Amino acid sequence: MIAGISIYEILTLSSILFFIGIYGFFTRDNLITVLMAVELILNASAVNFVLINTYLYPDLLQGAVFSIFIIALAAAETALAIAIIINLYRIIYSVEVKDTEIMKY
Amino acid sequence: MDFSYTILIPLIPLALFVILGLFSKKIPASISGWLGSLGLGTSIALSLYTAYHYFMDGKLEGVYQTFVYKQTWLIFTDKLHIDLGVLIDPISVMMMVVVTTISFMVHLYSRGYMHGDDGYTRFFAYLALFSFSMLGLVLATNLFQMYIFWELVGASSFLLIGYYYTKPSAVAAAKKAFIVTRFADLGFLIGILLISYYTGTFDFKDLTSLDGMLIAGWGASASFMGLSVFTWGLILIYMGGVGKSAMLPFHIWLPDAMEGPTPVSALIHAATMVVAGVYLVARLFPAYYFVEDGFALQVVAYVGAISSLVAALIAVTQTDIKRVLAFSTMSQIGYMMLALGVSKYEGHEGLGYMASMFHLFTHAMFKALLFLGAGSVIHAVHSNYMQDMGGLRKYMPVTHITFLIAALSIAGFPGFAGFFSKDEILVAAFESNKLIYYSSVLVAGLTAFYMFRLYFNIFWGEDRKYKHTPHESPLSMTIPLVFLAFMSIFAGYIPFSQFVTADLMPFEAHLNLPLAAIASSVGIIGIIIAFIFYKKPSDLPERFANAFGFIYKWIYNKLYFDELYIFVTKKILFGVVAFSASWFDKNVVDSSMIGIGNVTVSVSNKIKGMQSGKLQDYAMSFVGGIVVIAMVVFYIWIN
Amino acid sequence: MNLESFLLMRSEIGLLAILLLLIILEIFSNKKQKAAVIPFALILLAINTVLGFLPLESGELFGGMFRTNALLYFFKTTLSLGVLILLLQSADWLKEKVVDENKATEFFILIISSLLGTYFMISAGDFLMFYIGLELTTLPVAALVAYDTYKRISAEGAVKYILSSALASGAALFGISLLYATTGTIYFESMAEILASSNLAILGFIFFFSGLAFKISLAPFHFWTADVYEGAPINVASYLSVISKGAAVVILMILLFTVFKPLMPVWNKIIYIVIIATMFIGNLFAIRQQNLKRFLAYSSIAQAGFILLGLMSVDQLGTTTIVYFVAVYIFSNLGAFGVVQAVSSASDKENINDYEGLYRTNPKLSLLMMLALFSLAGIPPLAGFFGKFFLYTAAASQGYYILVFIAVVNATISLYYYLLVVRAMFLRQSDQAIPYFKSPFYMRLGLILAAIGILVAGVYSPLYDYIFSISNTFLN
């Protein structure tokens, strides 16, 4: 609970963060940077959970615990994604998004 | 009295057909000819016995009774059902005799004429089929039975005309005959549908009964274009008769039908099948006479008169002897038609009816004779054309004499059969319609002229260069000729009015001497002109023809009827309707079905760019999907 | 909570045990012994599958985080059977992996852990378990997609898969957070009571839905499907198309019918549009495909559209039909993928053109392929027909006749491209036809199981009636 700050502002912040992540996902040319954008997205959700929990439903800790799991999952996901990206790099020596377009139509 | 045995008369030929048809390969030619003749012999014996039996004892209080034996064959509705059976009354008995007689003669004759032909047995099978169908038609108890056998007759005619099926012209003629008559039969069928819809029956007995629905009730029925639907029905039924009897405008098949073997022409296209139309009208005569004051009957009369005149004119110009005879047939049937058309119903007033039947009878004899004689000639010289013939009287005496008798008979030479029947027709016409009468007299003259033109051309004049000397035909062919010649003379002395009348009551008919005199003199004038023109070769006919110029040409080309028909069928029906139907089907209906498939495939090709292979495009569509769905939902939500 | 109540988790515990055994085996076996891992794992899974046919009570564990009932249990067994068939079909391919790359055990571990993920996902009683189950389903498969580490398209497919799914699960997570904001709970049951229709809840639902739609590959969230299927090894594509999709459909159904029931007027419309879009997109793209994996990918997209028809009927009928269709669909698709796998491992050919004249060289395979495709197309008396017809019935029962009409039009389009493959196999003759080959034992077993499923699941009506009898358990 942050004095003077309403839940609307919190949600606005997290939404902006979420859509910045989305924007990043759309525009980044490098797979690793795309993955970074995903981190923003996940963090937006985590922030949501925590702050909604504390603002609106403080008697239970569901949101708070949820966010712990989000972080854990984000870590696992990132690790795997990086492994996959590196695997790609070993084959084509590139991690550019534009080099992952041989399958289409 | 029991006439149920008459059912055998058509069934014997049917059995013959089945046996000969199924085992055509197994039965040797020699046997099949005899078998056929024997079968028909039995039939003729039976029918003569029936005739005797009927005309002697068939009267009750001076009226010929009608005997019906029938079996239900197919039930349509509670009221409408097709029965098969036999109906014995004067005209059916008379026709039965005609059919079996001629058929028997033709069978006998064909044994000689078709000798050595590949399809000998097949030929006899067809003949038997035809005899069966014709007898079934004659004995029909109701309209639908008649239609059934009407069609069968058509089919056997098709088979017989197309007997020489490797000859394209024969095939074409067979097709033409079938299709033209079938078109006419369409009218017949629709007529039956109309009549049966309003009367609820097919039965001749009900249809011709004077207090039946048809005759008593026509006034109450709906009308179409100013005529009662019953009249329309009768006219449409008559259309069938017009087709089968080769009246205008459906006559075009008859000359071509001469492509068939000559005995066939004698049997079908001269004596029996072609008079089916006459028989049909006679069968329904009370209906024609009473419905709407005989309007339909007048149509019959005029069609008959016009056909008779036109056919006679065309016959004058033709050079193919069988075609001359064909047009002659048409002309004579026109006579019968007009006789029916001018007839009234009761007693002596019904003279036309009697005359028509009488003429039908005599005509069958002499026309069959003419054809068989022509066949004999053709058999001898292997040509159909007058210019290939001449002076044959020396080689073929029997044929010559019998042919002469027939020609005199048809020309109405006093004393011969044709004279009597034709006279009655003229009297009937005179009494009712002067215009038709004059035209009939003219036709009588023309008839005499073209018959003797034929006669002189064949048997007199110079010898032609024959490939081998013509000789008289074998006995099997000449015996029928002699028999028919006999009939052509003496058939006229049968007191027909005692037997066959419109109201089934016998009356006394007398020769009307003035009219007979006029008719016979016109006939004799015709003969004389023919004698002058054709007895010796001369250029008279040619000059004459030239004098008439294009009229001659017009008539020679049969008034361009064939061309007209070809135009209508080939150009309009095939060229426009059928062609556009198949074009439409291929290019519009089918293409649109295929088009649906093609459009799907091309859409599929157009949208393939959506799957660009770019990760971020996918993401955009993912988020785009969310945003769009959200917007749409909220848009709906807000409203 | 006592020890016996853990029996409710029997299938999960069984899978977990298999996982542990495999890990132990992997650690303590030498290279030669590793060849034995294939039959070993197969037998274990088979035992687990067979055990699944034993009856089970319904109930909840862990304060409602895990719930199970006869329907879910049945569905888990079906999935297990599907995976078993799939593994049988890939045994041959795996042997190569053992010999060359020493990666067979990992394959089993990954695929079984993913299966475990689907179990937890559909048994989830709250959004957290659901989310973890979803991730557990997804992530090991991402590794499997890249399993042929030397193949460029595999790597590419894996990248697309992991990043797209990260985005999708991120979106779903954001949606869950919004839903949490409106209701204050992550438990399904409580949320079902509290959830009321509001803009935020709807938006949350849409975000959430997109995450599952991604897994089911519904348009417009489907784009990854074709590329990933094409890139992935065949059995992984097969897994994606049947197991993970089927599980996602079922959990979507459960959530829609229970948690999101208050939002039904909204999601009904959304599903309506999505069904139409999905079917058309799937079919229109499938028409042009040459590569069979890609072809089956689009076909499975179209099939997903059909499956959703069952959602239109929010009752027992819809539930039963969806579960039934998914089961049938698993068999059909495994049949098709199995043949592709068999042919591919024998000849390395995956294009439709390559299949020309296949019937004359390999009649049995072609026949099975035809059966599988006809089943997918919905031709009686194969199982797919019944599944599809019942889906139509479910949708029509709520009066969605127009939707059913669009669906049947699409079924006809789909028949077209299925027939293209049949045409290649049966109608065409080719000099370069794939020569005759005899599939190994496991492969044949896998194919036969799929064939039996295709042939029997439809005509044998007790299956459906059984599902019907158990499917009321979670609606009430």
Added chain:
Amino acid sequence: MDILSLFVIVPILIVLALTFFAKDLKQARLISVVGMGIQFAMSINLIFAYIKERAVNTNIMVFTKDVVWYETFNIHYSIGVDAISVVMIALTAVVLLAGVFISWKIDDLPKEFFISLIALSSGVFGFFISTDLFTMFVFYEIAVIPMYLLIGIWGSGPKENSAMKLTLMLMGASAVLSVGILGIYFNSNADGGPLTFNIFEIAQVNIPVAAQNIFYPLTFIGFAVIGALFPFHTWSPSGHASAPTAVSMLHAGVLMKLGGYGVFRIAMYLLPVGALNWSDFFLVLSAFGVIYGAFAAIMQKDLKYVNAYASVSHLSLVLFALLMFNRTAWTGAIIQSLSHGLLTAMFFALIGMVYGRTHTREIEKLGGIMKILPFIGAIYVITGLAYLGLPGFSGFVAEMTIFVGAFQHPDLFHRILTIVVVSSIVVTSVYILRMVGKIMMGPLSNEEYKDLPKATWFEKTGLILLLIPVIMIGVLPLGLSEMLKESIQPFLERLL
């Protein structure tokens, strides 16, 4: 095992026998002939059994049997026959047996050919015995789909496209049909009571008029496409042209009859109000189809196309008669189905024989075949004459029953349409005679044809098998027509 289910089971057994025991062509056709012979004997037996049963049993359907299939949907495997189905079954058995004889010498994949053919037949038989909508629909699709393989593998010409077009159009139609069936199903509880697929239970219900108006056209079109309703008939010419002989026979002879049968038994019987409301529209379409098909047939160059369009014309006549709503026309429609089935099968068989010998089907290239092949020629002419409605053959009985019946319609418009339709008989004779005249008669077109092999005994057997019922119906139609009328009674009661 009951007498009807055997009709489905025997083909399946034959298929299995073929699959496992047939090693070569000889064995394959032996098994098929024996199997189809049994089937044929069963169908003859069924006719007599039916007559016997009918004498003591006044239910709409006899030999009924009902087994619950899908309890949830109230789907039953329920079977039963009335006279209409009995004659259709007999027709199927005859055509199939003849088809097997005609396909005696199939050389490419013979086993598979017979398997597909017989699998198809089990669908057809099942369709005719079903009294449950769903079961019927299942069998319907089973009957349609083997067509793709049959045409695609053993066909000729542009077989792949034809097969695809045919399959897609028919399956598309059946897709539409499934919507109609669902519509009927979900309105089958209009008067309370459970939802049901059973035809006779639905017939007790008054389905709301609005629903009837929507689902009638769907159901009608769904069935009528296979009955060659204009403009959905285009699958038929190309399909027939490409199909192998036996398949054309079976398809035109039997499969297309499913359309009329379905229209009658399902669409019209279950949705009577819809049927009446839509009748004018479909009536005009079918009447147009009659004339249109006939005219289109005139211009065709390929023998099979002629026959295909002739089928369009003749089957539109069936639909036309069905839409006339009276007993006579309906009887006629069924007899027409039978008659057309037999005759068109004969035509296709004959065309197949000519094609098999001369390797052409182009009318222009053929001529004078009768001289060389007298048996085939004679049968060809007979078939032609029968086809154009000559008395003494089944076609006449059928057409006349239809025409007389249709003309009894009290409405003037219907009678006028009838007259229009009647005139098709002339056009029919034109194209039939043109075809017969050109290819059978006339001079021999090609010297090479001189040594064409004569008809073999199995070809003769096949033809004669088909010819016998044609003549039997043509000569003694009363029993058949009365038997059918009795079975039409329930339809009459429901529709009028």
Added chain:
Amino acid sequence: MERIIFYILAAVIILFAVASVTSRKILRAVIYLLFVLIGIAGLYFLVDYNFLAAIQLTVYGGGIIVLFIFAVMLIHHVELVLEKTALKKKLIAGALSASGLAVTLWAISTYPFPETSATAYSSIEVADIGRILLSYEDGGFILPFEVISVLLVAVMIGSIVIAKGRKLVADGSPKTEDGSEKLTENK
């Protein structure tokens, strides 16, 4: 006071987030991301959720960011400059994100959240978290806790399998070459 801190943090988060997704220098982008994460941790501190803030800093700052940096360094040299993104793509992406944001914000703004009272609020203790995480009663999180461990194992194995060096086939030529060559043509 807290309000100002919040705004500062919000500004930091948003600015660095934007920087992180637009920076063309990849390593800088990673660092910007780190700042964002730290900012978020700050938020957690603000609401007295110190435990999570700590996790955020250790797992993200200590784990994930390092992973990113390693990855970047493994793949490229540090100073790698990314290509400039096409303007059109940027515009579309921007428009799409903006409209999504607009919809989201609109939905949030129309939702009547209840007024929160400061009294109900208490800081989240680590002990509570621990108790809940390991409780199997109602509201306990033991099950996800266990399952996520399976997930982590699976992901670990998966990562290892993929990252494991390729075996070379007997003749010594890596399969990669023909494998990728052949498949590149396969469009």
